[in-house]
Amino acid sequence: MLQYKPSGDSAFIIKVGDEISEEINQTVRKLLVCIEQKKIHGLIDFIPSYNELMICYDPLLIGYSKLLDTIRSLVDGVEKIVLPESSVIHVPIRYGGDFGPDLNEVADINGLSVDEIIKIHSSASYLVYMLGFTPGFCYLGGMDKRIATPRKQTPRLKIPAGTVGIADQQTGIYPVESPGGWQLIGQTPLRLFDPGRKPEFLFQQGDSIQFHAITDDDFKRISDEVNRETYCVEISKQP
Amino acid sequence: MAAIIIHSAGLLTTVQDLGRVGYQRFGMSVAGAMDTFSLRLANLLVGNEANAACLETTIFGPEIIFAATGSIAICGADMRPCKNGKSIPNNKTIKVRMGDRLSFEGLLSGCRSYIAFAGGIDVPVIMGSRSTYLRAKIGGFEGRSLKAGDKLHLGKAINKIQRRKIPSNEFHHLQPGQAIRVISGPEAERFGPEGFRHLLTSEYSVSAQSDRMGYRLSGPAMNTQAASADIISAGMSFGTIQMPGNGQPIILMADRPTTGGYARIANVAGVDLTLLAQLKPGDYIRFSEISLAEAQGLYVNRQKLIERFADDLA
Numbered sequence: 001m002l003q004y005k006p007s008g009d010s011a012f013i014i015k016v017g018d019e020i021s022e023e024i025n026q027t028v029r030k031l032l033v034c035i036e037q038k039k040i041h042g043l044i045d046f047i048p049s050y051n052e053l054m055i056c057y058d059p060l061l062i063g064y065s066k067l068l069d070t071i072r073s074l075v076d077g078v079e080k081i082v083l084p085e086s087s088v089i090h091v092p093i094r095y096g097g098d099f100g101p102d103l104n105e106v107a108d109i110n111g112l113s114v115d116e117i118i119k120i121h122s123s124a125s126y127l128v129y130m131l132g133f134t135p136g137f138c139y140l141g142g143m144d145k146r147i148a149t150p151r152k153q154t155p156r157l158k159i160p161a162g163t164v165g166i167a168d169q170q171t172g173i174y175p176v177e178s179p180g181g182w183q184l185i186g187q188t189p190l191r192l193f194d195p196g197r198k199p200e201f202l203f204q205q206g207d208s209i210q211f212h213a214i215t216d217d218d219f220k221r222i223s224d225e226v227n228r229e230t231y232c233v234e235i236s237k238q239p
Numbered sequence: 240m241a242a243i244i245i246h247s248a249g250l251l252t253t254v255q256d257l258g259r260v261g262y263q264r265f266g267m268s269v270a271g272a273m274d275t276f277s278l279r280l281a282n283l284l285v286g287n288e289a290n291a292a293c294l295e296t297t298i299f300g301p302e303i304i305f306a307a308t309g310s311i312a313i314c315g316a317d318m319r320p321c322k323n324g325k326s327i328p329n330n331k332t333i334k335v336r337m338g339d340r341l342s343f344e345g346l347l348s349g350c351r352s353y354i355a356f357a358g359g360i361d362v363p364v365i366m367g368s369r370s371t372y373l374r375a376k377i378g379g380f381e382g383r384s385l386k387a388g389d390k391l392h393l394g395k396a397i398n399k400i401q402r403r404k405i406p407s408n409e410f411h412h413l414q415p416g417q418a419i420r421v422i423s424g425p426e427a428e429r430f431g432p433e434g435f436r437h438l439l440t441s442e443y444s445v446s447a448q449s450d451r452m453g454y455r456l457s458g459p460a461m462n463t464q465a466a467s468a469d470i471i472s473a474g475m476s477f478g479t480i481q482m483p484g485n486g487q488p489i490i491l492m493a494d495r496p497t498t499g500g501y502a503r504i505a506n507v508a509g510v511d512l513t514l515l516a517q518l519k520p521g522d523y524i525r526f527s528e529i530s531l532a533e534a535q536g537l538y539v540n541r542q543k544l545i546e547r548f549a550d551d552l553a
Contacts, residue, residue: 201262
């Protein structure tokens with residue numbers, strides 16, 4: 001079932017399946033836990049994604065064939081690995097206004113009211129399938145198709161960190177200021193990525209995200225607390 | 240404290256080391272030197288550790304004034320370096336005094352020069368590295384490329400430095416007709432034997448849309464219709480050759496995003512990344528295939544070469 005393929009002379013992938021599914025993604029997470037805890041000499045980094053795990057290694061310390069033998073024997077029992085409880089991270093969002101300039105457009109395109117968009121967007125729980133692309137960017141699953149919206153015709157040059165957007169059937173948060181073509185519906189005062197903080201990243205693969213609508217006053221208060229490093233992110237556990 | 244002052248910045252000059260490893264699962268790019276081999280040689284020549292932070296300069300070099308006495312070395316592209324207006328060689332330890340001025344007359348070969356300073360550049364270590372990651376504006380000097388007027392502090396030199404030299408014929412830039420060696424990638428079979436042969440028999444040029452993130456190549460377009468070129472977003476490595484639907488390959492470089500959605504048709508052998516990093520827009524490139532075992536053998540030999548230089552210099 002697992003496929004092993006080299007990706008250059010310093011990395012290889014373990015491919016679990018050919019589609020996006022929670023089950024396949026969970027096996028990817030199990031592979032990472034299983035391999036990482038063995039602390040194999042020569043492994044230097046991991047890139048887990050939807051349906052595969054990329055393992056980066058130093059060929060001066062371990063060759064591919066020897067590494068593959070070690071990994072194959074390790075992952076035989078991967079399905080038996082019990083993953084730690086995953087976290088539900090509660091993320092406050094100020095929807096609309098200057099924080100989400102495209103909220104009205106998203107409502108119009110889908111023939112729904114602004115309030116309905118907010119309600120649908122903030123009632124789902126979103127699985128963090130993977131992080132990638134830019135530091136702290138989460139690929140989320142679970143958005144309701146009723147609020148799917150095509151990207152902007154012309155991308156914006158500058159979108160502030162924390163902005164929440166929709167692109168086709170995906171939703172996501174811009175972790176750092178960047179250009180982009182997503183429909184912007186709101187903004188969180190939380191910092192997804194802060195290199196001066198421990199841990200540096202708010203989310204990890206396997207977490208779930210629950211959005212909560214907040215007011216302008218909440219936004220200001222939470223921003224201040226985030227700046228003073230007194231804000232406590234609400235996290236609940238799920239098995 | 241020893242320092243250097245940037246009098247003019249050149250085209251793109253950044254602080255780089257061997258990169259920020261260990262956070263790719265969070266989407267953090269590795270960054271670091273494009274040509275890690277040249278950075279390591281430059282560090283060797285001034286007695287630094289292999290990972291010490293250097294300046295990576297691109298096509299047009301900076302002008303630097305020294306605010307202390309010390310040693311420097313320049314490796315990689317030949318930009319015709321000068322000290323106080325007089326020509327100095329690459330691949331050699333150069334003594335500098337307070338007030339000395341380092342400048343570059345112009346690019347002769349390659350694309351990127353690495354300037355190592357004894358003691359290394361002392362910028363804050365962010366997540367295990369001093370390298371600049373421009374896109375997220377972190378690391379290096381204030382997370383950006385250097386500007387005129389910047390003052391960079393240097394660390395304390397760890398070794399006493401004699402004059403040192405590395406024979407310059409031991410490494411070189413891509414020669415006319417020389418191919419970049421690649422290993423077939425995770426999605427190579429999607430393109431069939433013909434598709435892969437197309438990659439190996441075509442001549443490509445490095446397009447103007449090429450930077451530290453990746454090189455967009457342009458050449459005869461591959462017919463990718465049958466191959467369904469996109470994949471579910473997945474991990475990418477230094478030197479991964481992506482094949483998008485338009486049939487024009489993209490090679491991912493130091494500032495690559497950790498993940499991407501185009502099929503990975505091949506990967507440049509680690510030992511040839513140094514050649515690749517020294518190409519500039521307009522240069523031509525061809526590929527040849529080697530096995531993974533060959534590539535790892537070459538990689539080990541490259542390490543032995545560096546160790547031999549280190550022993551000779553010790």
